[in-house]
Amino acid sequence: MTVAKKTATKTGARAWQRMLSGRRLDLLDPSPLDIEVEDIAHGLARVARWNGQTQGAHIFSVAQHTLLVEAVLRAQTPRVDHRIRLAAMLHDAPEYVIGDMISPFKAVIGGSYKQVEKRLLSAIHVRFGLPAVLPGEIEQQIKAADMGAAYLEATRLAGFGEAEARRLFGRDPKLPAPIEHDYVAPWPAIKAEKRFLARFKSVLG
Numbered sequence: 001m002t003v004a005k006k007t008a009t010k011t012g013a014r015a016w017q018r019m020l021s022g023r024r025l026d027l028l029d030p031s032p033l034d035i036e037v038e039d040i041a042h043g044l045a046r047v048a049r050w051n052g053q054t055q056g057a058h059i060f061s062v063a064q065h066t067l068l069v070e071a072v073l074r075a076q077t078p079r080v081d082h083r084i085r086l087a088a089m090l091h092d093a094p095e096y097v098i099g100d101m102i103s104p105f106k107a108v109i110g111g112s113y114k115q116v117e118k119r120l121l122s123a124i125h126v127r128f129g130l131p132a133v134l135p136g137e138i139e140q141q142i143k144a145a146d147m148g149a150a151y152l153e154a155t156r157l158a159g160f161g162e163a164e165a166r167r168l169f170g171r172d173p174k175l176p177a178p179i180e181h182d183y184v185a186p187w188p189a190i191k192a193e194k195r196f197l198a199r200f201k202s203v204l205g
Contacts, residue, residue, distance in 0.1 A: 017097055027097060030120050032127035037200055040124070043096030045193035051100075054157040056186040062095050063192040065149060067199055068183040072152075072173045073145035080141075085203045087130055088142045089196075094120035128204065148173030156184050 016026045019039040026034070044063035054060045070088045073080055092100070094117045101113060122132040134142075151169040154160035160168075175183070187195070 025097060027116055027120070030123040032123045035124055035127040037128070037197065040090075040093050040096045041193045041196040041200070044093070045189045045196065047095050047100050049100060049153060050158045053159075054153070054186065055159075056157065058186040058188050060153060060157055060186045061189065061192045062092050062100050063196040064183065064187055065153065066090070066092055067192075067195060068149040068152065069142070069145045070199070070203070071175065071179055071183050072148040073142065075173060075175055075179075076145060076148070077141070082203055082205060083130060084138055084141065086128065086200075087125070087134055087138060088145060089200055089203060090121070090124055090128065090130070091142050091146065093124045144170075145173075152180065152184055156180075157186070 015028045016024050018024050019034075019036065020042060021036045021039050023034040023036055023039065025031075041063060044066065045061050047062040048054075048059035049062055049065050050060065052059055066089050069091065070085055073085060073088045097120060098113070098116060125132050125134070147170045151165050151172055152175070154165045154169060155162055155172075162172075166172075
């Protein structure tokens, strides 16, 4: 039992969340059996990237971000294996439970957030047939696509200049204009949820 789990047990604090599917997910000891993609899609479509500091009538959701990351990954590696594409779509999936904490704040609070995030991600991976922990080279491949997506979001939506974005996130991934416009223009939550589910089922096969 983890220290956090022991503390929650002793204090009687609730360490689980009930999902709309009816599942009860323990944040400190998550079971793959309590994870449903419909809950992930619903939650991520309602979590804002950049703490909501983006242009447009709608938030730019984590669900839409994951689809943008997968699009960047496909552009960078056209023949990339579908399991890597699936992992890319799930790289921020823990945020359907714990929200999207911006990197500067993660640095302030230390390792507790990362421990919970890693346990959740491992359970999510197992639920959908991926290794609990991805090989380092695959993590790096997904991280590169994630940074490319962040560059686009930063410069198109979050008010960053190109020089600052290059310093923080690397280079522009140079997506074809129609694809960039589709994936970067913020969607309503219900559209983000439906498109996430449709893409997820397509990639999962």
